[in-house]
Amino acid sequence: MDDTMVDLDTFRRQARAWIAANLDRREGANGQINAQLEDRSAADIARARVLQRRLFDGGYAGISFPRECGGRGLSATHEQVFREEAAGYELPDFGGAGNVTFGPIARSIVAHADEAFVHRHLPRILSGEEIWCQLYSEPDAGSDLPGVRTSATRDGDKWRITGAKVWSTGAYYADWGMCLARTDWAAVKRRGLTWFAVPMNAEGLSVRRILQIDGSAGFCEEFLDDVVIPNDAIIGGLNDGWAVAQTMLVYERGAGEEFTGAVEPRDLAPDLVALARQVGRVQEPIVRQLIARSQAQDFARYHLGKRIAQQLMTSTSPQPAVAAYGKLALGVFAADRGRAAMEIAGADALVWPTTSEMPMSAKGFLNARMTCIAAGTNEMQRNAIGERVLGLPREPSFDLTKPFGDVVRDARTWDGRVC
Amino acid sequence: MTLVIAESLTPDQRLLQDVSAQFIAETMTLSKVREQTNVRTALAAEYRRRAADLGWFSLLVPDEHGGGRLSDNSVLDACLVAYQRGRLLQPGAFVATNVVARAVAAGGSEQQRHATLPGLLSGEVAAAWVAAPSPGAVEACRNDDTYRLSGSVRFVEDPGPDGIVLLTANTPDGPTQFLLSTDMPGLRIETADSLDISRRFVEIHCTDTKVPMAAVLGRPGAGAAPAAEQLALACVLLCAESVGAMDYELATTVQYAKDRVAFGRPIGSFQAIKHLLADTSLGLETAKACVVAAAAHLDAADDYAQQAASIAKAVVGANGQDLAQNCFQVFGGIGFTWEHDQHLYLRRLSSDAALYGDPVWHREYLCQLGGI
Numbered sequence: 001m002d003d004t005m006v007d008l009d010t011f012r013r014q015a016r017a018w019i020a021a022n023l024d025r026r027e028g029a030n031g032q033i034n035a036q037l038e039d040r041s042a043a044d045i046a047r048a049r050v051l052q053r054r055l056f057d058g059g060y061a062g063i064s065f066p067r068e069c070g071g072r073g074l075s076a077t078h079e080q081v082f083r084e085e086a087a088g089y090e091l092p093d094f095g096g097a098g099n100v101t102f103g104p105i106a107r108s109i110v111a112h113a114d115e116a117f118v119h120r121h122l123p124r125i126l127s128g129e130e131i132w133c134q135l136y137s138e139p140d141a142g143s144d145l146p147g148v149r150t151s152a153t154r155d156g157d158k159w160r161i162t163g164a165k166v167w168s169t170g171a172y173y174a175d176w177g178m179c180l181a182r183t184d185w186a187a188v189k190r191r192g193l194t195w196f197a198v199p200m201n202a203e204g205l206s207v208r209r210i211l212q213i214d215g216s217a218g219f220c221e222e223f224l225d226d227v228v229i230p231n232d233a234i235i236g237g238l239n240d241g242w243a244v245a246q247t248m249l250v251y252e253r254g255a256g257e258e259f260t261g262a263v264e265p266r267d268l269a270p271d272l273v274a275l276a277r278q279v280g281r282v283q284e285p286i287v288r289q290l291i292a293r294s295q296a297q298d299f300a301r302y303h304l305g306k307r308i309a310q311q312l313m314t315s316t317s318p319q320p321a322v323a324a325y326g327k328l329a330l331g332v333f334a335a336d337r338g339r340a341a342m343e344i345a346g347a348d349a350l351v352w353p354t355t356s357e358m359p360m361s362a363k364g365f366l367n368a369r370m371t372c373i374a375a376g377t378n379e380m381q382r383n384a385i386g387e388r389v390l391g392l393p394r395e396p397s398f399d400l401t402k403p404f405g406d407v408v409r410d411a412r413t414w415d416g417r418v419c
Numbered sequence: 420m421t422l423v424i425a426e427s428l429t430p431d432q433r434l435l436q437d438v439s440a441q442f443i444a445e446t447m448t449l450s451k452v453r454e455q456t457n458v459r460t461a462l463a464a465e466y467r468r469r470a471a472d473l474g475w476f477s478l479l480v481p482d483e484h485g486g487g488r489l490s491d492n493s494v495l496d497a498c499l500v501a502y503q504r505g506r507l508l509q510p511g512a513f514v515a516t517n518v519v520a521r522a523v524a525a526g527g528s529e530q531q532r533h534a535t536l537p538g539l540l541s542g543e544v545a546a547a548w549v550a551a552p553s554p555g556a557v558e559a560c561r562n563d564d565t566y567r568l569s570g571s572v573r574f575v576e577d578p579g580p581d582g583i584v585l586l587t588a589n590t591p592d593g594p595t596q597f598l599l600s601t602d603m604p605g606l607r608i609e610t611a612d613s614l615d616i617s618r619r620f621v622e623i624h625c626t627d628t629k630v631p632m633a634a635v636l637g638r639p640g641a642g643a644a645p646a647a648e649q650l651a652l653a654c655v656l657l658c659a660e661s662v663g664a665m666d667y668e669l670a671t672t673v674q675y676a677k678d679r680v681a682f683g684r685p686i687g688s689f690q691a692i693k694h695l696l697a698d699t700s701l702g703l704e705t706a707k708a709c710v711v712a713a714a715a716h717l718d719a720a721d722d723y724a725q726q727a728a729s730i731a732k733a734v735v736g737a738n739g740q741d742l743a744q745n746c747f748q749v750f751g752g753i754g755f756t757w758e759h760d761q762h763l764y765l766r767r768l769s770s771d772a773a774l775y776g777d778p779v780w781h782r783e784y785l786c787q788l789g790g791i
Binding site for chain 1: 424426427673676677684685687688689690692693694696697698700701704705707708709711712723726727730733734779781782783785786789790791
């Protein structure tokens with residue numbers, strides 16, 4: 001039987017049986033990995049590799065990836081069905097690097113890399129042998145990603161890369177990095193960019209973990225000092241990196257439902273109800289309003305995510321900018337939710353015994369900042385919606401027509417006048 | 420963009436949506452809405468009958484009771500109509516008429532169905548629906564074969580002359596639902612002026628009003644559960660109307676931001692305006708997602724239907740009010756004039772937000788449904 005014809009009910013039955021026979025039950029597992037904030041030990045990653053290999057051998061890794069890439073060639077809905085069935089079981093947890101590997105990175109490789117590259121890397125990615133990270137943002141280029149300044153210079157049939165990267169999720173345990181570098185400084189900003197696959201153990205590449213706002217360290221910064229990379233490590237065409245970035249950003253902003261979760265959230269904001277009970281405020285009208293508001297937001301965001309995914313899948317002319325809605329919703333609601341927990345907890349979120357850990361309400365409050373700025377700030381999402389969905393005109397800009405080298409030079413000497 | 424992604428609609432649904440939109444555009448434009456040509460006039464009756472011919476009041480009633488369901492997702496079908504109605508702020512008790520028709524079909528006696536449904540489905544009469552959280556309350560006392568009703572409710576959409584009222588009253592045995600007609604003795608219906616000028620609201624007064632047992636819908640004292648179901652349906656249909664109004668209002672505002680020039684460029688190119696409109700658009704898309712999700716829960720008749728409806732009502736109510744304010748902000752002075760249509764939307768969305776329970780009420784209700 002042609003496997004691509006598996007209907008959803010059959011698939012669900014098969015997946016359920018396979019999961020029961022091959023995975024372990026795990027309390028509280030909801031099929032969602034929200035791990036960008038947590039540390040991962042070598043043992044955690046080794047365990048994740050074992051589980052990923054098991055999924056791969058069973059035919060449940062890369063369910064919606066093409067068969068010729070080592071996937072199962074089924075639909076995103078099949079993938080969703082598997083996640084629903086697997087809720088409550090232990091799944092491979094590669095932390096944040098896992099999310100980017102199987103989401104934006106694997107998807108952009110399939111869409112843009114040449115056949116040899118795809119065959120070299122995709123099966124190894126789907127089987128858990130290769131975990132990737134994004135060498136993407138830089139100290140001087142975050143929301144303005146096409147403004148990256150890391151340079152790649154041709155040297156015979158090789159490239160030499162020098163620069164600094166930052167905010168790479170899980171780079172300290174990743175095997176490969178997908179690195180955006182400038183290969184033509186005389187071209188305009190978006191025309192001189194190229195993507196390279198960089199082994200994270202390459203000579204001249206150093207990784208440092210960043211101590212974050214809450215004291216944890218999941219993100220890294222990297223310094224590339226004359227790192228030598230072969231020509232066949234280019235992903236997508238030379239100087240054609242912005243096309244790849246467009247694909248990546250769509251998945252980064254949640255088209256793949258990374259931000260949505262697998263299951264419709266029906267329980268009344270369980271974390272906030274527990275918190276309200278803990279501080280004895282569950283009967284206070286204001287607290288109840290906060291709880292219900294958060295529940296409504298969780299529900300709304302889940303269905304907004306589904307709506308966006310449906311739009312991206314069914315529309316005859318896909319408009320990737322609609323993915324910005326999902327990202328903006330997360331960026332707005334997460335901060336709101338963090339604040340709701342603070343307001344419910346009151347002093348308990350602000351002071352605690354020196355012998356205790358920082359409470360979840362405080363930790364969650366601090367970490368809620370992340371989604372307002374990660375993968376493009378809220379303002380970037382608003383620009384995308386405003387300009388590419390609503391069709392509003394752009395602001396005048398200084399960096400669209402001249403060589404990027406001149407943009408950097410002129411910005412330093414700008415006297416504030418607009419002519 | 421529309422309420423539902425166009426590609427996911429069936430041909431029947433698309434047809435219903437398109438003929439409804441066309442009927443509205445030809446019959447009841449914004450200028451007619453503004454002139455209140457639809458208030459208790461011959462035109463209103465004609466509008467209702469023609470709307471009934473399109474199936475507007477039959478969608479939620481099974482065929483065996485004279486209805487004309489289009490699909491298994493009949494709540495969504497009705498939402499498609501409601502959305503088109505909302506876009507041009509259509510008057511008339513579309514929501515209540517559908518809620519009451521379905522309630523009578525589901526829980527009415529044979530006699531009640533025969534007496535009520537033909538008129539409602541054909542558009543001859545419209546209905547009013549009254550239950551918590553409508554402001555006011557009616558108490559009912561039973562005396563042998565008769566109930567006596569006392570009390571008042573207000574902020575009820577006008578069912579027009581010869582209308583039907585489904586009213587939930589408190590009795591010592593529990594909430595009881597009564598099917599009344601507006602012209603029955605002892606029932607006083609007073610029209611009110613309202614912030615929303617696209618519709619007409621009434622107050623209903625009962626003064627020791629004698630009502631026969633035959634007017635009880637369902638079992639005496641057992642009205643709480645059907646009233647809650649009716650509330651969920653009323654909320655979702657009303658939300659679909661609100662979302663239609665929001666969609667139209669935002670599109671008008673975005674166009675204005677592209678056309679209006681200040682400081683040498685279209686004001687929509689300024690990030691201050693662009694970001695406001697992007698946030699507003701997010702609020703609208705979120706509202707649509709909630710309405711469609713709640714409609715699906717109602718169509719599945721699952722155990723989260725009431726929660727989903729209340730979530731939709733809370734989200735759409737709040738986002739609709741935000742949208743009206745944000746759009747006003749973009750229009751500036753022109754939006755403060757009577758001539759401009761902006762205030763019609765501001766008025767309608769403010770009224771929608773409170774009708775059948777405001778966001779605060781539905782959040783509290785959500786907590787209770789959630790077991791706290």
